[in-house]
Amino acid sequence: MAFMETLLSLISLLSSALVLHAIVEGPKPITLSLIHPFSPHSPFYPGNITDMEKIDILIQGTNARMYHLFLMMREQNWNGSSEVDDIVATVQFTGVYFVAQVGIGSFPPSPGQKGMPYWLVIDTGSYLTWVQCEGCNPCFPLQQPNFPYNRSQSYKPIPCGDPTCPTPNQDCFQSFCGFKVYYGEDPPASIAGAIIRETLTFPSDFGGTESYNSLFLGCSFKSYHYEFQEPNKIGGILGLGFGGPETLHFLNQVGKKRFSYCLSNFEHTNSQLYIGGAKMVGPQVLSTPLLRGSNEALYYLDLQDISIKNVCLRLQGSFSGGSAIDSGCPIIVLLPDVYARVRIGFVQYFTQFHIQPYDSGSRPRDLPTLDLCFPNLAGFDRYPTMTFNFRGADLDVQPPSIFSVGRNYICVLLKSGPITMIGAFQQMQHKFSYDFELGDRRRGEIGALRFAPQDCGSPA
Template identity: 25%
Template sequence: MATSISFVGLSCFLLYLCLVCSLKEGYAFEELRESHAESFLTHTFEVSSLFASSICNHSTKANERESTFRVVDKYGPCFQPSLHRSVVSPSVTDIIRSDRARINSIQARLSKNSGRRDLIAEPNYHRIPVIDGSAFDTLSYLVTVGLGTPKKDLSLILDTGSRLTWTQCESCTLCYTQKEPKFDPDNSKSYVSISRTDPVCAYVKRPADPLRPTTLCSYEISYGDGTSSVGFFSKETLTMSAAEKIDSFLFGCGKENRGKFNLEAGILGLNQEDASIVLQTAQKYNKIFSYCLPSSASSTGHLTFGQTPAPANIKYTKLVPQKSPFYGLDLIGIGLGGTKLNILESIFTTPGTIIDSGAVYTYLPPVAYTTFRDAFRVAMSAYPRIPGPTAAIETCYDFSKSTSVTVPEISFFFKDGTVVGIPGKSSLIAYSPTQSCLGFQEYKVGDKRSIIGNKVQRTMEVVYDVPGQRVGFAPNGCN
């Protein structure tokens, strides 16, 4: 059932808009009071900040700890000038199609159970900077890791939904175009093949037609968009920095690979299955990791493994155990400007919710989406609303005549009482200088979960504490 923000709350918002219109960028925070009409939380920012600049803005947080190295967008301003290339950003249709394929793949696996290991040890940490891969078909985020001895740097997609880390290997019989050289196991002193009788071979799905030699452990992994990799499950040295190496790291050495990759070398699997880097490094990093996704392609973020000092103002909510390797949350409501919208909790709890690093948009149940969308439109009535680039993207604005914009804060309400505020800027996706749209959609009939996508997670430190069964959110995680 659709609803809207109260008249008093909206009046407060419009009055506040007048007071902050001269500000360049900042947050307006008030305590969430019992009377929601007494506050309307907003975020004011420069319109130009919605777009990537020509200057690289490095994450300051990535430099605060040892064993840190920087990754850059290979086609953005943070990349080495000698290797710089231009690339055409994906169309909106491509983004939606890729998102839909990913969600179909996730939904198909949600009811499947997976084995887990519970290895807990003394915590440690290591941080890897992350960049926005918005030049890629899936708008994914990338990290660079070193593989082999001597190490070969590889750009991999950070994926909380994937069970396996894999990369293309020389000499693959079926290869997609890759901009950086492929990994060659023959040039590594630490590469080890795995026998098909080795117990760890059970961590991966075997192809119906195993690769030759059949005495080795071959694997097959496929994704909803038709992307797939078939190769040999192997062991290698994974280098995070000069001080941080993981010996006998299990990964897929891809020999037959299909997909719309054009820059990245493969996937870094971060889900809760045995072959993921989270489970493999459990004794060293205690199954704790965090990331901060940058605000644009001209900024960097980071990926951290292991226990670190808790970020300021972090809020934890329960990680919901479920029969799937994905990270489930107990979402019971959504709010706008600090006000929880009038939506039955069962609308959210019946399907459940997962948080995902790969999906671009945030997907809500139809009733929740319609209520939220209508309230957002009311709060943004000061700005001209325009048609979207597709029928699926229906709430869009032209900010080209404004220097700065004020957008209501979005809140996620969880069953344990945690309320996480998302800066209004993170709710928008800019498709062109004259077209910025709400980054939320309703999920389709048959979908089994709501999904908190990566665009609303931008600039926040998202901490996954698997042994503590919780996920934390902290503002200003990248800088």
């Protein structure tokens, strides 16, 4: 099925370069190749699994994302004498996140090596960049050696109480500037460690590499309740999220004003994330404000309504908590009341073609674990679009990003949850640029999200 092939290939997310050509900010933007989890080259590669298993992994990933980002995430003060339950620690990962290699530290005279390469998860829902360090106890399993910070020539410790410590409201880790984060509950996954200064090395858009010196980096020494699949190659996180101390924000540290990506429907096309680069301009480019929201690490948008095949659902006033956009969440999540009304909208659309949703009695066993599924009638191809009506811009989502289609089913990629969130599937085949030079700060805007349709599998 073409739709199933397109849907599964979307797991490659963040594919294809988003090359922007005007108003370049600095001579060398950071360009990171991102590897999707179902690629044989990915540290998350699950092996040869079925299409249904892939869909279920994405659903499980959405559930995990909601749990960790919205229900239980919190920060607490680290106390060097705390018991195990109070220690900060590690994020739980599923097979739906995207990773890039980053060089960390300086270890001359290794030929051509400006840093030890580590796979870091690209996370727009976290503002802290960290790696697991040598001497950790307890540690999560890692195939390569933990980062040997003491042997790096660019390592700079930050003493406890130093005015440059970016986390002054947290207690120190031993005698150093400390950090800690809890994710989840019962029991919480957590990491704890020291904030250090280090050199990070990235590929350059103009070839070669570009090193950034004396960046703040979390050095994780204690982790609890991890769920990495072994053998694990993931060393930490590259945080591109909002919130937290501004001095820790990655874009601020490298002196960039924007980052951008393009989500592809070509499974085997490597994607690229640009940090810095050009301002996104053009006749098809739309813009909507980036806002603060209830979860400080995420980016929010002013979602005003949702349309199905150009029919507005009249949801004005239903998004008082805002709507987040997150490339780390696979599929759409809607507040329960909004979900119920959107569900009715899809049922009404398919009813005109005499297609009724499966109920508990008629539902086949071999369906994805999604709530709203319809029989797939022979020859049916009149799938609707779904439009997110933001302030000043409409994001038109095409059918391959909305439906999982199999031999005997058409399932809608929707979930009910604690927030409205635009997932990675709904960002397919668009260029997106998070631009922090734009936005009216007096109105609470932190920047602007610019986007336009793009065949992300083709060279830009």
